[in-house]
Amino acid sequence: MPKVLVSDPIDQAGLDILSQVAQVDVKTKLPSEELIKIISNYDALMVRSGTRVTQDVIDAGKQLKIIGRAGVGVDNIDVPAATRRGIVVVNSPEGNTIAAAEHALAMMLSLSRYIPAADQSVKAGNWDRKRFLGVEVYKKTLGIVGLGKIGSHVATVARALGMKLLAYDPFISSERAEQIGCRLVDLDLLLREADYITLHLPKTPETTHLINAESLATMKPTARIVNCARGGIIDEEALATAIRSGQIAGAALDVYESEPLGTSSLRELDMAAILTPHLGASTEEAQVNVAIDVAEQIRDVLLGLPARSAVNIPGLRPDVLEKLRPYLQLAETLGNLVGQLAGGRVESLDVRLQGELAQTDNSQPVVVAALKGLLSHALQERVNYVNANIEAKERGIHVIETRDANVQDYTGSLQLSAKGSLGEHSVTGVLLGGSEIRVTDIDDFPINVPPTPYMLFTLHRDMPGIIGKIGSLLGSFNVNIASMQVGRKIVRGDAVMVLSIDDPLPEGILSEITKVPGIRDAYTVSL
Numbered sequence: 349m350p351k352v353l354v355s356d357p358i359d360q361a362g363l364d365i366l367s368q369v370a371q372v373d374v375k376t377k378l379p380s381e382e383l384i385k386i387i388s389n390y391d392a393l394m395v396r397s398g399t400r401v402t403q404d405v406i407d408a409g410k411q412l413k414i415i416g417r418a419g420v421g422v423d424n425i426d427v428p429a430a431t432r433r434g435i436v437v438v439n440s441p442e443g444n445t446i447a448a449a450e451h452a453l454a455m456m457l458s459l460s461r462y463i464p465a466a467d468q469s470v471k472a473g474n475w476d477r478k479r480f481l482g483v484e485v486y487k488k489t490l491g492i493v494g495l496g497k498i499g500s501h502v503a504t505v506a507r508a509l510g511m512k513l514l515a516y517d518p519f520i521s522s523e524r525a526e527q528i529g530c531r532l533v534d535l536d537l538l539l540r541e542a543d544y545i546t547l548h549l550p551k552t553p554e555t556t557h558l559i560n561a562e563s564l565a566t567m568k569p570t571a572r573i574v575n576c577a578r579g580g581i582i583d584e585e586a587l588a589t590a591i592r593s594g595q596i597a598g599a600a601l602d603v604y605e606s607e608p609l610g611t612s613s614l615r616e617l618d619m620a621a622i623l624t625p626h627l628g629a630s631t632e633e634a635q636v637n638v639a640i641d642v643a644e645q646i647r648d649v650l651l652g653l654p655a656r657s658a659v660n661i662p663g664l665r666p667d668v669l670e671k672l673r674p675y676l677q678l679a680e681t682l683g684n685l686v687g688q689l690a691g692g693r694v695e696s697l698d699v700r701l702q703g704e705l706a707q708t709d710n711s712q713p714v715v716v717a718a719l720k721g722l723l724s725h726a727l728q729e730r731v732n733y734v735n736a737n738i739e740a741k742e743r744g745i746h747v748i749e750t751r752d753a754n755v756q757d758y759t760g761s762l763q764l765s766a767k768g769s770l771g772e773h774s775v776t777g778v779l780l781g782g783s784e785i786r787v788t789d790i791d792d793f794p795i796n797v798p799p800t801p802y803m804l805f806t807l808h809r810d811m812p813g814i815i816g817k818i819g820s821l822l823g824s825f826n827v828n829i830a831s832m833q834v835g836r837k838i839v840r841g842d843a844v845m846v847l848s849i850d851d852p853l854p855e856g857i858l859s860e861i862t863k864v865p866g867i868r869d870a871y872t873v874s875l
């Protein structure tokens with residue numbers, strides 16, 4: 349039975365799903381040396397934001413197949429390191445959207461009415477109504493930075509509160525922003541005009557310290573800023589200075605450059621600042637959602653099924669994946685075949701999608717499947733859908749994708765051509781009845797053979813007796829032929845022979861075959 353380590357608190361609903369297929373060990377608050385020590389026993393790791401899944405953890409996880417992040421941000425996981433090791437990383441892109449949006453809205457309202465400070469004051473025995481004179485959000489301008497899932501929900505609710513909405517997001521169109529009721533503007537204008545600014549974008553090298561001393565200086569003195577996205581998007585020292593000096597009116601933060609928040613000048617700010625300990629996703633509903641979402645994906649991957657929200661493999665909707673799946677199998681088989689025909693050190697792979705297949709919207713998974721097949725002979729199970737692209741890049745394999753919708757021989761066909769140490773070879777394949785693979789062409793010679801585990805290909809002159817000679821030679825080595833087919837373009841010209849054999853070809857026989865008069869070349873392939 350596979351083993352799953354759960355290293356952060358995860359809702360029971362998720363643990364129940366994992367327990368259907370795996371032994372589940374919940375060990376939270378593990379020091380990183382301890383995690384590194386035990387991770388080699390596990391097939392899967394499930395975390396929230398608390399565990400740092402570093403390269404050292406990934407390298408020590410010799411059996412790891414999947415890392416599940418019960419939440420959105422995967423910045424606590426070294427995704428490139430996982431990808432290099434072929435480990436799938438999955439998250440729950442939508443499970444906590446509402447929770448995080450509601451937290452940001454709650455922060456905005458709390459900032460406006462000083463609710464945390466007023467609460468503390470009453471509990472301390474005071475009744476000070478003058479000190480907590482607030483402001484209304486009604487008719488104020490809210491600037492949303494990052495108009496994705498959370499930003500859009502914030503916009504919908506803020507609109508209902510009677511706010512005017514500005515948005516800055518370089519990756520969405522003005523039409524989309526308008527649909528959500530926002531005017532798309534540049535960041536400078538948003539920062540200058542907004543009464544409230546709320547951040548809902550990822551932390552990347554470009555967004556680190558997006559809000560800094562310079563940008564804070566352009567904001568209104570009455571402006572209040574909320575960050576429930578990621579720590580580090582705001583320069584915390586510059587923010588504390590801006591609040592202390594009255595350059596802006598306040599800030600509410602849920603996330604910090606370093607978590608847990610240590611000694612920080614943010615802690616010394618008065619009621620103009622509200623700090624919560626990364627609670628954006630902490631609702632009962634969100635924790636159930638993300639736990640189920642990620643546990644189901646871990647279960648599926650452990651059962652050999654694809655994950656629906658992998659962050660390091662081409663994302664596909666389950667219905668699209670279902671339709672494409674037979675073609676992925678076709679691509680992998682043909683990749684494996686052409687990789688062996690081309691020999692080691694493949695320099696280039698040309699992936700040609702033909703007929704119906706040329707019309708597919710997302711061909712990337714087909715290309716990845718072809719690369720996985722191409723590299724599988726050399727790398728065996730070390731190559732998978734996660735790392736095939738990287739492995740190919742590291743080997744300098746130049747991948748070209750072409751499409752030809754006009755090829756009408758079959759509804760959809762795939763041609764792969766590879767150049768390697770044994771020269772340039774091409775294979776074409778189709779799906780019969782939607783799922784049965786047929787190889788229909790080898791090096792431009794028409795054939796029609798199903799791929800089988802052990803195959804022998806020859807390039808020879810089409811002449812009487814040659815087939816018999818190969819048959820006798822194989823017989824003398826006790827090799828049983830299951831099927832045989834010849835493909836030729838012209839009578840007595842060049843031809844290919846494709847034999848399916850029951851067992852691997854014994855050592856030495858290939859060189860004997862090439863000595864047969866008329867045989868130009870021979871290749872053995874195991875699929």
Ligand SMILES: NC(=O)c1ccc[n+]([C@@H]2O[C@H](COP(=O)([O-])OP(=O)(O)OC[C@H]3O[C@@H](n4cnc5c(N)ncnc54)[C@H](O)[C@@H]3O)[C@@H](O)[C@H]2O)c1
Pocket residue numbers: 420421422441444445448493494495496497498499516517518519520548549550551554555576577578602603626627628629630
């Ligand atoms: N506090 C929490 O507990 C909590 C919970 C959930 C999500 N989050 C964080 O909230 C953020 C938003 O999550 P989401 O689910 O809405 O993500 P999303 O991917 O749906 O949206 C992010 C948006 O940011 C935009 N963006 C990217 N770079 C940008 C840039 N330089 N400037 C402006 N916009 C940019 C993208 O185009 C996208 O529209 C993420 O950082 C996520 O990690 C925090």
Ligand SMILES: O=C(O)CC[C@@H](O)C(=O)O
Pocket residue numbers: 396397398418419420421422444626628629630
């Ligand atoms: O695990 C958490 O509670 C935080 C989740 C949040 O930061 C996210 O990115 O989904």
